[in-house]
Amino acid sequence: MERIKMTTPIVEMDGDEMTRVLWKMIKEKLILPFVDLKTEYYDLGLLSRNETEDRVTVDAANAALKYGVAVKCATITPNRQRMEEYPQLTKMWRSPNGTIRSIMGGTVFREPICAPFLQPAVRKWTKPITIARHAYGDIYSAVDFKSEEPGECKLVFTTERGSSREWLVKKTDGPAVFLGQHNLTESIQNFAKACFMYAWDTKQSLKLAAKDTILKNYDTEFIEVFENEYAKNWKERFENSGIRFGYTLIDSAAAALMNSDGGYVLALKNYDGDVLSDLVSAAFGSIAMMTSVLVNPEGKYEYEAAHGTVTDHYYRYLKGEKPATNPTATIFAWTGALRKRGELDKNYDLMSFAEKLERATLQVLADGYVSEDLIPALEPDFEYRVTSAEEIINKIAVKL
Numbered sequence: 001m002e003r004i005k006m007t008t009p010i011v012e013m014d015g016d017e018m019t020r021v022l023w024k025m026i027k028e029k030l031i032l033p034f035v036d037l038k039t040e041y042y043d044l045g046l047l048s049r050n051e052t053e054d055r056v057t058v059d060a061a062n063a064a065l066k067y068g069v070a071v072k073c074a075t076i077t078p079n080r081q082r083m084e085e086y087p088q089l090t091k092m093w094r095s096p097n098g099t100i101r102s103i104m105g106g107t108v109f110r111e112p113i114c115a116p117f118l119q120p121a122v123r124k125w126t127k128p129i130t131i132a133r134h135a136y137g138d139i140y141s142a143v144d145f146k147s148e149e150p151g152e153c154k155l156v157f158t159t160e161r162g163s164s165r166e167w168l169v170k171k172t173d174g175p176a177v178f179l180g181q182h183n184l185t186e187s188i189q190n191f192a193k194a195c196f197m198y199a200w201d202t203k204q205s206l207k208l209a210a211k212d213t214i215l216k217n218y219d220t221e222f223i224e225v226f227e228n229e230y231a232k233n234w235k236e237r238f239e240n241s242g243i244r245f246g247y248t249l250i251d252s253a254a255a256a257l258m259n260s261d262g263g264y265v266l267a268l269k270n271y272d273g274d275v276l277s278d279l280v281s282a283a284f285g286s287i288a289m290m291t292s293v294l295v296n297p298e299g300k301y302e303y304e305a306a307h308g309t310v311t312d313h314y315y316r317y318l319k320g321e322k323p324a325t326n327p328t329a330t331i332f333a334w335t336g337a338l339r340k341r342g343e344l345d346k347n348y349d350l351m352s353f354a355e356k357l358e359r360a361t362l363q364v365l366a367d368g369y370v371s372e373d374l375i376p377a378l379e380p381d382f383e384y385r386v387t388s389a390e391e392i393i394n395k396i397a398v399k400l
């Protein structure tokens with residue numbers, strides 16, 4: 001069979017443990033037989049990061065900026081326990097995702113993979129709900145303190161030219177806690193750009209939620225930035241495609257979330273996004289049915305699974321077992337990258353292959369060959385057999 005040709009490489013970031021095992025199987029059995037795959041390969045496995053003093057992560061992120069599309073395997077972020085497990089580590093290397101995000105910039109979109117045999121905790125959710133979290137500022141880089149003594153807390157802003165303004169936060173007559181937080185207009189603008197880009201790419205409506213009735217300056221800034229970006233760059237395109245942009249108060253957005261059937265992107269401030277992204281992913285069933293895309297404001301993309309390296313499955317694998325790990329999110333990271341590469345290069349065969357691989361994957365699960373993690377999320381009368389990752393991948397290859 002003639003394999004699909006590619007013109008531009010995808011940046012491939014390999015990783016660790018069970019997901020590294022799946023990575024190789026997915027490439028060998030599901031992609032290489034059909035695609036004349038062009039990748040620029042970076043080994044982000046922990047030992048390779050250690051050997052290169054983490055240079056490889058920086059190089060991979062820069063390559064992602066150069067080529068515009070990357071796919072990443074889950075990686076170990078070392079902690080104290082990992083330092084004991086891998087005595088050769090010379091340093092507790094930073095989280096690769098953190099390094100990549102700080103080089104590429106941008107917003108992470110977490111999107112569940114929906115299928116008819118999966119039953120989300122909210123029965124009405126039949127389409128994915130994507131949470132876009134503004135991962136900068138607010139309480140995550142705030143100053144907070146406690147005072148046991150009564151006193152006065154003031155907020156003072158001094159401009160570079162030396163003039164200053166002052167607000168009384170609170171005069172207290174007993175112990176109290178205080179908080180000062182900020183955000184940057186430029187960061188909000190980049191967040192807005194990435195949100196509109198993602199909504200447009202996936203042809204879903206975009207909803208922004210905040211609390212401007214309470215934070216009349218702070219949260220109103222988010223609304224104004226989004227509205228300006230919409231009017232300037234997206235309004236016409238959105239209206240012509242039947243998708244919409246709108247603002248809602250965060251509490252009514254949360255209520256609407258429970259009453260909708262999904263199929264939209266919800267842009268949230270940092271803390272709201274932290275809470276609701278975990279809530280939405282838990283309610284959809286399994287972390288292994290959740291993909292994650294980093295979109296930067298210049299339109300560069302990095303695709304990955306939302307889960308980690310599945311350490312316990314890896315140790316069972318090393319003992320000769322064939323664990324029933326779910327390969328779906330890792331496969332969808334690849335199809336996301338292949339589809340985007342195809343779109344940018346006008347390589348329609350590649351786009352259509354990505355579609356077929358996704359369909360084959362969901363068909364194998366729908367046929368009842370499922371991994372362990374899916375059991376609690378299955379429709380009650382669904383007939384299934386717990387199947388190893390390897391066998392699931394083999395069956396997908398046959399379907400393809």
Ligand code: NAP
Nearest residue numbers: 074075076077288306307308309310311312325326327373
């Ligand atoms: P994890 O690897 O996501 O695994 C947590 C648990 O979720 C697993 O023990 C497993 O449950 C279940 N699970 C996750 N993915 C699964 C899959 N594909 N199929 C079946 N079950 C799955 O998270 P973790 O244990 O907190 O972290 C392990 C390592 O991954 C850490 O070193 C961490 O630094 C790294 N990590 C990397 C990323 C990333 O690169 N983006 C993200 C998160 C964590 P059962 O044990 O019950 O089967």
Ligand code: MG
Nearest residue numbers: 273274275278
């Ligand atoms: Mg969280």
